[in-house]
Amino acid sequence: MNENSEFSHSYNQHSMPIKSYLAHPIAGRKDELLAALKGFDQCEVLPAENQNILALVTDTLNDKEDEILKEKIEALSSLKLLALVSGFNTPQ
């Protein structure tokens, strides 16, 4: 077989990750989650107007910072579920 399972290429090198997520708040705590996410410098957040969900984009300098931010977001008590939609790595 070929080496398709690795799929590593230049987009992975020296990355500055930008990721987007759907953040599902615990029922009734959407505003609280919105405020908490807005509190992070690296977050841009857009709440859905008619659904209990927020679209979230994170912009970090490197994978380590990305990981730390994700941990912080996941620790928010108003968050029920964080689902990754997409990720981009741009060269530095």
Place this chain on the structure above:
Amino acid sequence: MYDSLTNRRNFIKKMAMLSAITAAASMFPGIVFASEQEKGIPDNANLDWKKGPCRFCGVGCGILVGTENGKAVAVKGDPNSSVNKGLLCVKGYHQIMCIQSKDRLKTALVKKNGNYVETPLNEALDLVASKMKESIAQNGKDSVAMYTSGQSTIPEGYIASKFMKGAIGTNNLDCNARLCMASAVTGFLTSFGADEPMGCYEDIDHADYFVTWGNNMAEMHPVLFSRMLEQKAKRGAKIIDFATRTTRSSTASDKSILFEPQTDLAVANAICYEIIQNGWVNKSFVEKHCSFSKGLTHIGYGLEDNFQFTDKPEKIDFEAYKEFLKDYSPEKVAKYSKVSVKDIKYLAAIYGDPNKKVVSYWCMGMNQHTRGTWINNLVYNIHLLTGKISQPGNGPFSLTGQPSACGTAREVGTFTHKLPHGVVMNKKDREMAAKIWKVPVERIPSKPTYHATEMFRAVDRGDINFIWVQATNPLVSLPKTSRYRPAMEKKSCFVVVSDVFPTPTTDVADVILPAAWHIEKGGLYGNSERRTQYWQKMVESPGEATPDTWMFIEVARRMGFEDLFPYSKENHVEEIYNEYRQFHEGAKHGMAPLEVLEKESGAIWPYVNGKSTQWRYNAKYDPACSNGEDFHFYGKPDGKAVIWQRPFEDAPEKPDQEYPFWLNTGRVVEHWHTGSMTRRIPVLHQAMPNAYAEFHPDDAKSLGIRNGENIKITSRRGSCTLPASINERGLPTKGQVFVPFFDENMLINDVTLDSFCPISKEPDYKKCAVKVERA
């Protein structure tokens, strides 16, 4: 000073936000975000934006690709495209990210003593031509074959057809659209005498109801689904999901109705029964514009090599049809379809209400079906009986999977029986091809040879000694790959594969040709709504990677057909399209000239007097109507569409004691088909790294299976081990397992059955019997 990195990051952040919004749109009915999403992406002064169609699915979204210093760096939705109005799905946004994959094929590779040796392209093409000639000299024209794709561009398909049928003189040309759209084609031809949908995507803006038949549009046609959700939120349009599995589409719909695999045939007949019983037939429409026919029954499943079938249509009348439907009362059908009488009546009432506009959508669920032609006919019956067809918001709409399954496979005709206009069996069509191609008419054989499945069976039997596979990955996508992989490894067949990346199919090739990717060449695609889209080369390809059309031309010239392929390297796309357009001149299929396609985000054929035709067969919109009536089904000699009497017949293999589960296979939103491109896009690969087997929680419980645990799925053909997925993305009905086929490391098609619809020859990937064990 202009800071390109900051600007680009801002741009990418916008794209990322739009991806999240798009994903949310496919999960939540009528979701609305703050107006920010409407603002779109600001133009970046430093980027050069070029338009084209998306590389991936048959929706055919318009994209704008931003290039900077000769490199593609960004993609956004084309706001001028009426298909997607600036939106894209996750695959669309990320498409260019695979181009620079480390294992990109950049040089030709020739197998020597079991090893691949980098070889100058010219030498590799010499070898391909000499092997093809050698095979023809030794074993005749029908010993060579070509297998192309619904992802081939229009020029690629056209040159493949001219090369095989016009130059060499063999009908050994078929393509992977046989695996996805053939039943749609035979459905259209038998019911209307002309291929492709009568309506267009604008139907979405007018319909009151969308009924999706075995089709998970939220994942497979996400941009169209988000347009439907928008109408649901705006106008209260309703979505009814009729399927064998609960999916993201089901949860976003107003109502989800589940049926037992294969019984869609019976339910469609039951809907017609109800329409007639309740007096909902549009009598004047049916009298003026429809005729009734029946065909043969118990028509087989194509499981044997060299299987042959020809239908024998017979005219019947309305009374005979009504009598036939007596076996399909909702009460009778409810017993085996597992659809309640109430739900059957509910569906019938939607179609039957003269004040409601209804669009039916379907894709693989109805096409990959051993009675695929029949189920297409039966859904047409519903629309014909009620006269809900060929009008804004009313119509049956067969969606395509691949970006140019319509434009290339169906319109250019890269099937064994097809020509760019018409079929090889028709003398006039052969004469037209011979004239335009400037070849003797006797050279084009009048008998079709191998359809896709039979082509690979012929390789296995040793009847084909040379095969050229282009832009497709059959050793992941064919049914029963457990037979066809060893077949392709046999010494009796010389295998050439052109592709952009290594795949399990290039693994068995004798010669691998490095193909240019989508935006590294110019081309044309035709999407589901008859829209032809043109794009120009945007970036250079790496190494010796070359457009497939040009490699075909080079080999044809090496075989002595220089005079038939006089195109220039720089302008061959345009020259070929202009030659091809001659085949479709006239009001029924006229294609837009290049000058129009250069400017606009596609045009819908028939393109007549500078205008796209959005609704065919309706005299208000379609200049080809000539009978003086409101509607004219001019594909049929009598101008009438056919209502077909087609019964319910069982699947060839059903769950039994030894193999107690149905196996259903399909796709996921993150991956394009066999994953050879999307698995090289890190975000998509990370989001969906491997295939899985979905179970109903009750089945998982009784088998003692936990989520994530490795499960072995075995059929009479082979087995495949994958992690179990319980209550995650999709939820199959009890007694059913669902597995996506994108993962080359978990080849579920080793397990599937190569039965097919005897009329369309399209395999059924949705139904076979398997057993399940913990691995």
